[in-house]
Every structure is written in structure tokens, then in C-alpha cells.
Amino acid sequence: MRALTAFMNGVTRLNDFIGRWLSLLVFAMFIFLLLEVGFRYLLNSPTVWTNELTQMLFGVYAVMSGGYIMAHRGHVNVDLLYSHLGPRVQAGLDIFTSTMFFAFTLALFYFGYEMASESVASLETTYSAWNPPIWPVKVAIPLGTGLLILQGVVKLLEDIAIACNLEGFKPGNRDDEPEDML
Numbered sequence: 001m002r003a004l005t006a007f008m009n010g011v012t013r014l015n016d017f018i019g020r021w022l023s024l025l026v027f028a029m030f031i032f033l034l035l036e037v038g039f040r041y042l043l044n045s046p047t048v049w050t051n052e053l054t055q056m057l058f059g060v061y062a063v064m065s066g067g068y069i070m071a072h073r074g075h076v077n078v079d080l081l082y083s084h085l086g087p088r089v090q091a092g093l094d095i096f097t098s099t100m101f102f103a104f105t106l107a108l109f110y111f112g113y114e115m116a117s118e119s120v121a122s123l124e125t126t127y128s129a130w131n132p133p134i135w136p137v138k139v140a141i142p143l144g145t146g147l148l149i150l151q152g153v154v155k156l157l158e159d160i161a162i163a164c165n166l167e168g169f170k171p172g173n174r175d176d177e178p179e180d181m182l
């Protein structure tokens with residue numbers, strides 16, 4: 001049981017670490033967009049790279065943050081009935097719906113990996129006036145999806161523990177959850 005708990009805590013800590021570092025990209029995007037506005041309107045000399053770089057950074061930010069968001073229960077839920085159910089019933093429903101989650105994320109991982117592999121093999125660029133490499137952004141798709149899948153496994157294991165009322169199972173504490181959550 002300790003190895004499983006260590007795995008779960010490790011995945012959550014990894015996603016938390018990556019998510020916190022990724023959040024710094026927001027500041028970089030903000031600076032690049034301010035720079036573009038300054039060059040365009042104050043100096044009447046727009047850049048060819050700031051908008052494209054900001055879009056690429058946002059793409060990396062979006063695909064790599066899924067595991068962090070799941071670890072902190074930040075994904076959108078439709079909970080008209082769900083919030084009125086008990087914790088064990090909610091966990092059972094989450095176990096059932098995890099099949100759709102894993103079907104989607106595994107497909108995204110597979111096709112994202114194929115796309116990233118082709119992009120890396122050809123050292124693909126954007127073919128724009130600036131023409132930066134796009135393959136690093138495409139590599140982020142399977143990496144981010146892999147982190148999301150790992151966090152999905154952690155969530156599934158937590159849901160199984162709740163649904164089966166496993167007393168001895170206590171995953172590590174998170175900032176947003178009380179110690180006696182399970």
C-alpha cells in the first residue's frame with residue numbers, strides 16, 4: 001500500500017511542480033503582448049514574432065497544465081445531481097465516467113505522439129515570415145497528455161478507495177483538501 005501511495009503522491013507532486021512553473025508563462029505572454037502593442041502603436045513598427053510566440057507559449061501552457069488542474073480538482077463538472085450525492089456514490093460515478101476520460105486521453109496521447117514524432121523527424125517549422133520551429137509545441141501534446149493520464153490514474157485510485165471504503169488507504173494531503181478527506 002505504501003508503494004501505491006508513494007506513486008500517487010509522486011505523480012501529484014510532479015504535476016503540481018510543473019503546473020506552478022507553467023504558470024510563469026502567463027507573465028512571459030503578457031510581456032510579449034505588451035511589447036507588441038508598444039512596438040505597433042508607439043513606434044509604428046509591428047513585430048512579426050510576438051503574436052506567434054505568444055500563441056505557441058499558450059499552446060504549451062494549455063496542454064501541459066491538465067494534470068495540475070486535475071490534481072487540484074479544477075476541471076469543470078456538471079453537478080446538478082452530483083453535488084447532492086454522498087461521497088461513495090460520487091466516487092462510484094467517477095469510476096464509471098473515468099472510462100470516457102481514459103478513452104479520450106489515451107486516443108489523444110496516441111495521436112499526439114504520432115503527430116509529434118512526425119514533427120520532430122522533419123524538424124517542422126511554422127512556415128510563417130518568422131518561421132520558428134513548431135515541433136517543441138507538438139511534443140508538449142503527448143507529454144501533457146501523459147501527465148494528465150497519470151493524474152487520472154491517481155484520481156481513479158482515490159475514487160476506488162472512497163467507493164470501497166478502504167480505511168487503510170490514505171493518499172498524501174494536498175493544499176486544497178483536508179486531512180480526513182477519505
